[in-house]
Amino acid sequence: xxxxxxxxxxxxxxxxxxxxxxxxxxxxxxxxxxxxxxxxxxxxxxxxxxxxxxxxxxxxxxxxxxxxxxxxxxxxxxxxxxxxxxxxxxxxxxxxxxxxxxxxxxxxxxxxxxxxxxxxxxxxxxxxxxxxxxxxxxxxxxxxxxxxxxxxxxxxxxxxxxxxxxxxxxxxxxxxxxxxxxxxxxxxxxxxxxxxxxxxxxxxxxxxxxxxxxxxxxxxxxxxxxxxxxxxxxxxx
Amino acid sequence: xxxxxxxxxxxxxxxxxxxxxxxxxxxxxxxxxxxxxxxxxxxxxxxxxxxxxxxxxxxxxxxxxxxxxxxxxxxxxxxxxxxxxxxxxxxxxxxxxxxxxxxxxxxxxxxxxxxxxxxxxxxxxxxxxxxxxxxxxxxxxxxxxxxxxxxxxxxxxxxxxxxxxxxxxxxxxxxxxxxxxxxxxxxxxxxxxxxxxxxxxxxxxxxxxxxxxxxxxxxxxxxxxxxxxxxxxxxxx
Amino acid sequence: xxxxxxxxxxxxxxxxxxxxxxxxxxxxxxxxxxxxxxxxxxxxxxxxxxxxxxxxxxxxxxxxxxxxxxxxxxxxxxxxxxxxxxxxxxxxxxxxxxxxxxxxxxxxxxxxxxxxxxxxxxxxxxxxxxxxxxxxxxxxxxxxxxxxxxxxxxxxxxxxxxxxxxxxxxxxxxxxxxxxxxxxxxxxxxxxxxxxxxxxxxxxxxxxxxxxxxxxxx
Amino acid sequence: xxxxxxxxxxxxxxxxxxxxxxxxxxxxxxxxxxxxxxxxxxxxxxxxxxxxxxxxxxxxxxxxxxxxxxxxxxxxxxxxxxxxxxxxxxxxxxxxxxxxxxxxxxxxxxxxxxxxxxxxxxxxxxxxxxxxxxxxxxxxxxxxxxxxxxxxxxxxxxxxxxxxxxxxxxxxxxxxxxxxxxxxxxxxxxxxxxxxxxxxxxxxxxxxxxxxxxxxxx
Numbered sequence: 001x002x003x004x005x006x007x008x009x010x011x012x013x014x015x016x017x018x019x020x021x022x023x024x025x026x027x028x029x030x031x032x033x034x035x036x037x038x039x040x041x042x043x044x045x046x047x048x049x050x051x052x053x054x055x056x057x058x059x060x061x062x063x064x065x066x067x068x069x070x071x072x073x074x075x076x077x078x079x080x081x082x083x084x085x086x087x088x089x090x091x092x093x094x095x096x097x098x099x100x101x102x103x104x105x106x107x108x109x110x111x112x113x114x115x116x117x118x119x120x121x122x123x124x125x126x127x128x129x130x131x132x133x134x135x136x137x138x139x140x141x142x143x144x145x146x147x148x149x150x151x152x153x154x155x156x157x158x159x160x161x162x163x164x165x166x167x168x169x170x171x172x173x174x175x176x177x178x179x180x181x182x183x184x185x186x187x188x189x190x191x192x193x194x195x196x197x198x199x200x201x202x203x204x205x206x207x208x209x210x211x212x213x214x215x216x217x218x219x220x221x222x223x224x225x226x227x228x229x230x231x232x233x234x235x236x237x
Numbered sequence: 238x239x240x241x242x243x244x245x246x247x248x249x250x251x252x253x254x255x256x257x258x259x260x261x262x263x264x265x266x267x268x269x270x271x272x273x274x275x276x277x278x279x280x281x282x283x284x285x286x287x288x289x290x291x292x293x294x295x296x297x298x299x300x301x302x303x304x305x306x307x308x309x310x311x312x313x314x315x316x317x318x319x320x321x322x323x324x325x326x327x328x329x330x331x332x333x334x335x336x337x338x339x340x341x342x343x344x345x346x347x348x349x350x351x352x353x354x355x356x357x358x359x360x361x362x363x364x365x366x367x368x369x370x371x372x373x374x375x376x377x378x379x380x381x382x383x384x385x386x387x388x389x390x391x392x393x394x395x396x397x398x399x400x401x402x403x404x405x406x407x408x409x410x411x412x413x414x415x416x417x418x419x420x421x422x423x424x425x426x427x428x429x430x431x432x433x434x435x436x437x438x439x440x441x442x443x444x445x446x447x448x449x450x451x452x453x454x455x456x457x458x459x460x461x462x463x464x465x466x467x468x469x470x471x472x473x474x
Numbered sequence: 475x476x477x478x479x480x481x482x483x484x485x486x487x488x489x490x491x492x493x494x495x496x497x498x499x500x501x502x503x504x505x506x507x508x509x510x511x512x513x514x515x516x517x518x519x520x521x522x523x524x525x526x527x528x529x530x531x532x533x534x535x536x537x538x539x540x541x542x543x544x545x546x547x548x549x550x551x552x553x554x555x556x557x558x559x560x561x562x563x564x565x566x567x568x569x570x571x572x573x574x575x576x577x578x579x580x581x582x583x584x585x586x587x588x589x590x591x592x593x594x595x596x597x598x599x600x601x602x603x604x605x606x607x608x609x610x611x612x613x614x615x616x617x618x619x620x621x622x623x624x625x626x627x628x629x630x631x632x633x634x635x636x637x638x639x640x641x642x643x644x645x646x647x648x649x650x651x652x653x654x655x656x657x658x659x660x661x662x663x664x665x666x667x668x669x670x671x672x673x674x675x676x677x678x679x680x681x682x683x684x685x686x687x688x689x690x691x692x
Numbered sequence: 693x694x695x696x697x698x699x700x701x702x703x704x705x706x707x708x709x710x711x712x713x714x715x716x717x718x719x720x721x722x723x724x725x726x727x728x729x730x731x732x733x734x735x736x737x738x739x740x741x742x743x744x745x746x747x748x749x750x751x752x753x754x755x756x757x758x759x760x761x762x763x764x765x766x767x768x769x770x771x772x773x774x775x776x777x778x779x780x781x782x783x784x785x786x787x788x789x790x791x792x793x794x795x796x797x798x799x800x801x802x803x804x805x806x807x808x809x810x811x812x813x814x815x816x817x818x819x820x821x822x823x824x825x826x827x828x829x830x831x832x833x834x835x836x837x838x839x840x841x842x843x844x845x846x847x848x849x850x851x852x853x854x855x856x857x858x859x860x861x862x863x864x865x866x867x868x869x870x871x872x873x874x875x876x877x878x879x880x881x882x883x884x885x886x887x888x889x890x891x892x893x894x895x896x897x898x899x900x901x902x903x904x905x906x907x908x909x910x
Contacts, residue, residue, distance in 0.1 A: 001717070001718075002717075029552075030545060030546045030547075030548050077608055078607045079605055079606075080605045080607045081552065088605050102612040103566075104528075104574055104610055105612075106566075107566035107567045107569070108352070108574075110567070112357070114789060115785075115793045116360065116793040117345070117359060119357070119381075120357035121354060122574065122613075124574065124617070126647070127644055128612060129643045130608065169441070171441075173527070173531050173563065174546035175530050175563055176565065183795075198778040199777030203781050204407075204781055205442040206782075207441075209750050210750070211742070211796075239499075239500045265766065266763055267764045315825045316825055325823050337826060339827075339831050340784075340788065340828040341784075344783075344784035344787070345785060345788060348785040350575075352570075352571035352575045353571070353575040353617050354574070360792065360834035361792065361834045362830045364864065365830060365863060367826065401560075404562055409749070410745070410749050410766055412781055413748050414783070414784050415783065416783040416785075417783055438562075440533070440561045443563075444783075446572070448524070448572055462763075463763055
């Protein structure tokens with residue numbers, strides 16, 4: 001029998017190893033799997049390469065993972081924001097690496113990694129510093145840059161609804177990077193607000209087919225990151 | 238006001254010009270926009286390049302379009318099947334060109350065309366006759382072939398439900414090439430079994446966002462191609 | 475001088491209204507963070523414009539009523555928004571397929587610098603201590619059909635933003651189609667920068683004095 | 693000879709059962725058109741296997757009851773099928789992302805020829821008059837983790853299908869992991885073709901006499 005639902009956050013993430021490449025869903029706080037991230041802080045795996053659009057806010061979630069010195073390198077499109085203090089400080093001190101990628105290129109590289117496409121050409125970043133050192137090529141009179149698919153050892157993803165096959169539904173703009181990160185990891189670990197019976201999700205509306213998911217853990221009432229930031233909470237608490 | 242719904246099949250397809258590249262959705266009969274194709278036969282545009290997974294059955298739909306000598310070239314993955322008589326005959330007589338593409342490469346080329354990716358690498362067809370003359374390249378010790386995105390002047394697509402913005406839902410495995418063909422054409426023309434009020438489709442379950450659709454025409458009771466083939470019907474009738 | 479300029483030109487709200495007037499009925503539009511967001515408030519009566527936000531929503535509506543904010547319904551600037559009837563949600567790869575694939579008709583962006591051939595710099599000042607952050611800007615300018623810039627005509631210190639050659643790292647080369655500032659509306663053409671409209675009280679010579687790049691009269 | 697062979701080997705249904713036994717619980721499986729489809733009938737009690745059909749369905753179930761056929765619910769062979777609880781539908785690019793991206797665990801395919809290093813030819817005899825048709829075969833063998841071939845051991849005319857080098861156009865090079873025929877189960881290894889199991893009444897020498905490629909005993 002196929003049952004991808006595991007009993008605890010700890011069980012879900014306990015094989016994440018030092019040096020792993022980890023994708024973390026979310027655009028800002030929307031879709032960020034904060035409970036999985038906090039459990040990864042407890043777990044302590046270090047020297048991680050993290051692929052995520054941002055670098056977190058305040059001192060919780062992804063920012064706390066970085067602050068806890070578990071992240072060697074960030075691959076992202078927008079590493080600063082109103083409430084991001086941790087990454088800028090470590091970056092200025094040379095304590096963390098940054099690979100800056102245009103947001104659409106980041107999304108397409110993740111999708112390519114999941115779809116078995118090793119490399120593709122894109123017009124984004126041509127003639128800019130972000131294309132320096134990269135191969136360019138002209139198609140139909142326009143210049144494009146060669147970009148490579150990314151794969152991860154683990155993806156940590158937040159969704160709304162899951163079943164035991166790992167079929168997923170998301171909530172509004174919290175969908176963002178979730179579906180493509182599910183595709184691109186050897187082990188995709190999902191925290192779901194609700195877990196429903198097989199067949200309860202209409203096969204026409206499944207967003208992430210279960211084939212892309214290895215583990216599901218039930219987190220019925222995930223924390224609201226912006227509230228924690230407003231309260232200046234720090235993880236571990 | 239945005240209203241992509243047009244009143245007739247004729248209005249929907251009347252600007253398809255001689256020599257156009259036309260994508261036609263469907264895998265076998267599932268998802269094939271037979272009423273739009275028949276109207277294109279009435280319309281008469283010729284020297285078309287048609288991108289479609291198959292070449293039609295019997296003497297209706299895509300097979301009838303080919304039989305009416307409107308198609309100069311087919312780009313497809315599987316040009317023969319149990320009931321395909323028209324294409325094989327023209328092909329043997331040298332009256333129609335064929336570009337044979339592996340099915341996954343065909344899908345990815347269409348998606349790339351719609352996504353602004355001019356070219357990508359794929360492992361499919363490496364070391365086979367279908368990769369002859371194509372550029373190959375090694376990534377991580379494996380060989381891949383360079384394939385190019387395809388764009389069309391028009392896509393003809395069948396769906397289940399549409400609204401006036403062009404948001405679409407499909408039915409079961411009739412979805413197949415529809416969503417990616419909608420993305421890849423300058424003008425996407427859709428026949429829908431039902432047209433609903435704006436807001437009647439849950440924004441979480443839209444399969445084709447309206448931005449990819451230019452025209453929608455209501456065909457409430459589309460013909461069942463396999464029945465027409467069984468009855469040996471011929472279009473024009 | 476800065477004060478002067480602000481007095482004689484348009485308010486940025488008026489500039490946003492000018493932009494909105496130039497976006498046809500039925501357009502798909504992506505608005506950058508900040509000043510560009512003002513444009514959404516000025517869609518002329520009778521026009522329907524659909525807003526795309528790159529974090530996965532087509533059919534973005536205005537900010538929600540107080541108390542109805544949903545942290546999982548935000549725009550690219552991470553502000554609370556709503557979804558209109560006929561909206562749809564999608565993932566990031568699909569969202570940037572819309573952008574890169576040429577499906578978005580208009581993008582309205584801010585600028586740090588614009589060159590006379592339409593180069594845009596709007597993501598980094600290139601200072602060694604700055605944290606570089608690009609977001610979706612490079613994808614947008616590479617993929618969207620019409621790129622409109624909306625900006626103050628000069629920097630906070632009164633220096634020209636419309637210059638011969640950008641000194642900041644580029645977002646893209648030869649990409650800007652039209653520039654809307656508090657002083658003028660300027661088209662980027664094959665013949666150079668052509669002034670389309672001057673704000674009330676602004677003369678061509680005054681505009682040129684605030685612009686390093688060579689301007690042309692219409 | 694052909695008759696003989698059919699008598700002494702397994703029935704193809706038995707071969708399909710052998711394949712099904714080798715597919716672990718929880719696997720995602722794509723079955724080719726024809727004989728491979730038989731495998732779905734023999735999933736051992738207690739195992740759950742999910743079938744993918746490349747035309748956009750994960751969780752394909754058996755053929756429908758008479759009168760319940762839906763022309764919009766078909767498999768890659770264009771036969772009527774059903775969808776199990778927990779199934780989902782998706783478009784062709786997503787479907788082949790599953791295949792190309794290495795997400796499908798097993799693919800069971802038919803073959804025209806298999807070479808001793810695991811090359812597969814199963815889409816064209818290369819005859820000038822044949823209409824070439826490839827479908828999804830090349831994507832499947834390039835992307836799926838384990839490629840099982842199920843086939844009669846020889847052609848209709850009694851010629852070997854397992855040969856030194858394929859004469860027909862290849863579907864892929866060094867791709868087949870295991871071959872199931874009416875006479876034997878054979879592993880394709882770095883050391884060549886290793887016989888894993890012989891059908892009742894089939895000797896190694898008899899099997900070798902029906903096989904052009906060199907076989908090895910286990």
